[in-house]
Amino acid sequence: KAGVTQTPRYLIKTRGQQVTLSCSPISGHRSVSWYQQTPGQGLQFLFEYFSETQRNKGNFPGRFSGRQFSNSRSEMNVSTLELGDSALYLCASSSVRPGRWETQYFGPGTRLLVL
């Protein structure tokens, strides 16, 4: 089975611009979560999507948004980029079964640099 894929892998933007990152989950996985990793704050949960609906949201400003498509692929968008948005953005997918806890599997990440 192919793993979680993320595109692009690297991105350079300037302050004020917006960016869209894409994540394709493992086949059959319907839950997609996004995390931000920075040296200062570590790994922080952004949001989770399941069946095209946002199910959980972390403590990030409204500039960070996401969506999920019917094929479970997900995109996250950051508008009005700030220098502090420079980070590794990781996407994770998992299956969802009632009454069970499923492990999240991560993609390689997108490294975003904001200049």
Place this chain on the structure above:
Amino acid sequence: AQKVTQAQTEISVVEKEDVTLDCVYETRDTTYYLFWYKQPPSGELVFLIRRNSFDEQNEISGRYSWNFQKSTSSFNFTITASQVVDSAVYFCALSEAEGNNRLAFGKGNQVVVIP
């Protein structure tokens, strides 16, 4: 609120030595899952092990073993006979509530295995 603490930041060992990583967690839930992930320099988080709050049995999987003690809220991880390929950052993570894919991560342990 859930919280995960990994006190050690960088640990250096000589190849073939054992290395133990400490993880202490906080949660008000009685049902939760604990995880260890490995992040090599490539950036992708690789799932290693998971444990649920109902099962304190400690296990060994290859060169990996873990010690889960609910009484002290600790979930320590040991790599036996370390190898250079084990050099990576290791993260302990906590997930509360069934179906909740929101992972809270510790700050990570940088493990350096010296040949």
